Amino acid sequence: MAPYRIALIPGDGIGITVTQAALAVAGKALPGRLETVTFPWSCDFYLQTGQMMPQDGIETLRGFDAIYLGAVGWPEKVPDSVSLHGLLLPIRKAFVQYANIRPHRLLPGVEGPLRKGGFDILCIRENTEGEYSGAGGRVHQGTKDEVAVETAIFTRAGVERILRFGFEQARKRSGKLASVTKSNAQKYSMVFWDEVTKEVAADYPDVTVSHYHIDAIAARMVMDPQSLDVVVASNLFGDILTDLGAAIQGGLGFAASANINPDRTAPSMFEPVHGSAPDIAHLGIANPLAAIWSAAMMLEHLGEPEAASRIMAAMETTTARGIGTVPGRDKTDDITHAVLAALD
Amino acid sequence: MAPYRIALIPGDGIGITVTQAALAVAGKALPGRLETVTFPWSCDFYLQTGQMMPQDGIETLRGFDAIYLGAVGWPEKVPDSVSLHGLLLPIRKAFVQYANIRPHRLLPGVEGPLRKGGFDILCIRENTEGEYSGAGGRVHQGTKDEVAVETAIFTRAGVERILRFGFEQARKRSGKLASVTKSNAQKYSMVFWDEVTKEVAADYPDVTVSHYHIDAIAARMVMDPQSLDVVVASNLFGDILTDLGAAIQGGLGFAASANINPDRTAPSMFEPVHGSAPDIAHLGIANPLAAIWSAAMMLEHLGEPEAASRIMAAMETTTARGIGTVPGRDKTDDITHAVLAALD
Ligand SMILES: CC(C)[C@H](C(=O)O)[C@@H](O)C(=O)O
Ligand SMILES: CC(C)[C@H](C(=O)O)[C@@H](O)C(=O)O
Numbered sequence: 001m002a003p004y005r006i007a008l009i010p011g012d013g014i015g016i017t018v019t020q021a022a023l024a025v026a027g028k029a030l031p032g033r034l035e036t037v038t039f040p041w042s043c044d045f046y047l048q049t050g051q052m053m054p055q056d057g058i059e060t061l062r063g064f065d066a067i068y069l070g071a072v073g074w075p076e077k078v079p080d081s082v083s084l085h086g087l088l089l090p091i092r093k094a095f096v097q098y099a100n101i102r103p104h105r106l107l108p109g110v111e112g113p114l115r116k117g118g119f120d121i122l123c124i125r126e127n128t129e130g131e132y133s134g135a136g137g138r139v140h141q142g143t144k145d146e147v148a149v150e151t152a153i154f155t156r157a158g159v160e161r162i163l164r165f166g167f168e169q170a171r172k173r174s175g176k177l178a179s180v181t182k183s184n185a186q187k188y189s190m191v192f193w194d195e196v197t198k199e200v201a202a203d204y205p206d207v208t209v210s211h212y213h214i215d216a217i218a219a220r221m222v223m224d225p226q227s228l229d230v231v232v233a234s235n236l237f238g239d240i241l242t243d244l245g246a247a248i249q250g251g252l253g254f255a256a257s258a259n260i261n262p263d264r265t266a267p268s269m270f271e272p273v274h275g276s277a278p279d280i281a282h283l284g285i286a287n288p289l290a291a292i293w294s295a296a297m298m299l300e301h302l303g304e305p306e307a308a309s310r311i312m313a314a315m316e317t318t319t320a321r322g323i324g325t326v327p328g329r330d331k332t333d334d335i336t337h338a339v340l341a342a343l344d
Numbered sequence: 345m346a347p348y349r350i351a352l353i354p355g356d357g358i359g360i361t362v363t364q365a366a367l368a369v370a371g372k373a374l375p376g377r378l379e380t381v382t383f384p385w386s387c388d389f390y391l392q393t394g395q396m397m398p399q400d401g402i403e404t405l406r407g408f409d410a411i412y413l414g415a416v417g418w419p420e421k422v423p424d425s426v427s428l429h430g431l432l433l434p435i436r437k438a439f440v441q442y443a444n445i446r447p448h449r450l451l452p453g454v455e456g457p458l459r460k461g462g463f464d465i466l467c468i469r470e471n472t473e474g475e476y477s478g479a480g481g482r483v484h485q486g487t488k489d490e491v492a493v494e495t496a497i498f499t500r501a502g503v504e505r506i507l508r509f510g511f512e513q514a515r516k517r518s519g520k521l522a523s524v525t526k527s528n529a530q531k532y533s534m535v536f537w538d539e540v541t542k543e544v545a546a547d548y549p550d551v552t553v554s555h556y557h558i559d560a561i562a563a564r565m566v567m568d569p570q571s572l573d574v575v576v577a578s579n580l581f582g583d584i585l586t587d588l589g590a591a592i593q594g595g596l597g598f599a600a601s602a603n604i605n606p607d608r609t610a611p612s613m614f615e616p617v618h619g620s621a622p623d624i625a626h627l628g629i630a631n632p633l634a635a636i637w638s639a640a641m642m643l644e645h646l647g648e649p650e651a652a653s654r655i656m657a658a659m660e661t662t663t664a665r666g667i668g669t670v671p672g673r674d675k676t677d678d679i680t681h682a683v684l685a686a687l688d
Binding site for chain 1: 417423424433459480497527562583
């Protein structure tokens with residue numbers, strides 16, 4: 001069989017380290033079946049070229065079966081607003097990766113900050129519009145009269161497709177879906193989201209829908225995460241909830257993410273939830289598990305569920321042995337080798 | 345001395361119960377010095393009159409020394425987007441209560457959901473503009489081409505004053521301030537906020553500023569809340585962080601809030617962070633401690649710090665005895681009586 005062609009964008013900081021780890025594991029799970037091409041697009045690339053990726057970057061990526069990205073951003077070199085709008089965010093939008101899927105549960109052996117474990121949450125984040133539309137402006141810049149506006153744009157197509165995707169996932173799991181808005185304060189965008197949720201729900205009578213405001217569900221993720229299953233949220237609310245999900249699952253070092261184009265009209269992209277962490281970039285202690293988990297999601301998406309399951313099992317063997325379970329304690333390489341060994 | 349004139353808006357659901365409790369405690373702490381006038385503005389009022397408050401509601405409130413509000417909203421009766429935009433939000437804006445102050449710490453005897461306690465966070469939330477500006481609209485409503493937009497509006501005056509307020513608080517506490525944005529994704533509003541933070545910081549060389557993205561600080565509130573002290577955030581981000589703060593302090597039943605007009609050009613408003621909780625409204629188990637704590641903040645603001653301290657001490661005596669420490673276990677009346685008794 002022809003190998004899968006993967007575009008690797010290691011990015012910045014620990015993105016580079018964890019990408020190596022993740023691809024080593026994925027390569028061992030699917031020997032000889034992954035062909036990778038590495039793109040050095042990053043903040044350093046920006047400093048050299050004035051762009052986060054070449055003009056034809058999107059077209060270059062389009063031909064691949066999947067994209068694997070480490071992490072982007074290094075605020076001391078390039079403002080985050082430039083680096084993210086120059087690389088990560090345009091890929092999500094251009095390839096209509098409208099479903100950002102992020103699983104939150106405790107790996108065996110991981111304690112997490114909450115007294116009570118036993119949760120299993122799947123966050124489905126809208127990934128192409130909403131509060132990340134990039135629409136806005138500033139007037140009277142630098143003066144006392146300055147005003148800045150930022151407009152969230154929600155389309156029916158955009159809201160409906162992510163909700164349908166969420167309902168499908170809920171159907172496959174417990175049949176429970178939580179829809180997240182802030183319709184008591186944002187009376188245009190979020191009331192609209194609530195309305196579309198009700199309409200789509202009519203097509204899924206077997207799914208029980210709960211409506212939460214973002215503040216209430218954020219509290220719930222800490223107080224009672226066991227009560228949640230599939231959570232569908234807008235781009236910004238999903239961003240916040242998935243960092244919270246990462247926190248309750250023990251830290252950003254465990255949180256995986258898949259930016260999916262469900263219609264497969266363009267490549268999907270896989271990346272850990274964590275950032276580039278410049279402060280620990282040279283210490284060799286980045287936890288590669290989030291990245292490895294994201295690679296498993298990639299293999300699953302490519303149609304290799306068996307290899308994906310073997311990676312998950314190897315990760316669980318590793319953490320059950322107490323390796324990689326405490327943030328900052330174990331070396332990246334030691335954790336990676338333990339996962340590789342568990343794959344044998 | 346002339347009594348303080350307090351406008352009471354019990355509102356809906358448990359708002360009514362906890363307002364009674366809070367005012368009983370405040371009245372005992374400052375005997376004969378609180379004169380209250382009660383306004384029945386609520387969702388029931390809306391069902392009768394078609395308005396959440398009378399046309400001249402704001403003008404009526406303007407003459408008071410302070411406003412005490414229980415909780416507003418009962419979605420089965422009136423959509424939240426109507427009830428909140430008809431009562432709570434216009435009061436905050438009309439009276440320029442631009443600083444919403446919310447303290448988060450564990451009362452003695454309260455366990456909280458986190459393994460590790462020992463945090464003491466003061467959230468300062470912008471309360472009059474930003475993501476709650478109420479600007480937006482919808483086109484092609486009800487059709488497949490519908491688009492909804494919601495515009496966050498940030499003014500220099502609005503951003504600067506809340507940051508200055510935050511820096512003043514930081515100066516009085518540990519000298520540490522966390523400023524919260526999402527400038528990697530929202531390149532107009534949040535980059536603006538970051539810039540103003542840097543400018544204002546120049547006037548406070550004794551305060552150490554950290555910049556966090558909302559997702560990262562949400563995770564931090566769960567992973568390492570001990571590392572935070574004064575947190576300044578926009579209207580929406582402050583809303584989310586303070587529900588999270590409530591969660592880590594043991595639940596919404598403990599989270600107090602003061603909507604302050606620092607220039608004292610209009611009355612300030614005090615309210616617990618929790619909502620009206622229709623589901624438990626008739627059970628008599630609402631925790632009144634958040635409401636009582638909010639009343640203590642009111643007395644402090646009115647210039648009665650000694651009475652405020654006595655209320656805080658009485659609350660702490662109560663929870664140290666194990667009363668009111670577990671959500672839903674004790675009766676509202678029992679908790680209130682314990683606090684009243686501890687005031688003797
Ligand atoms: C880096 C940033 C722009 C990004 C986001 O907000 O989407 C990240 O936080 C994430 O969750 O993938
Ligand atoms: C009820 C709602 C509009 C309100 C808000 O979002 O400000 C509440 O959540 C709060 O925190 O006071």
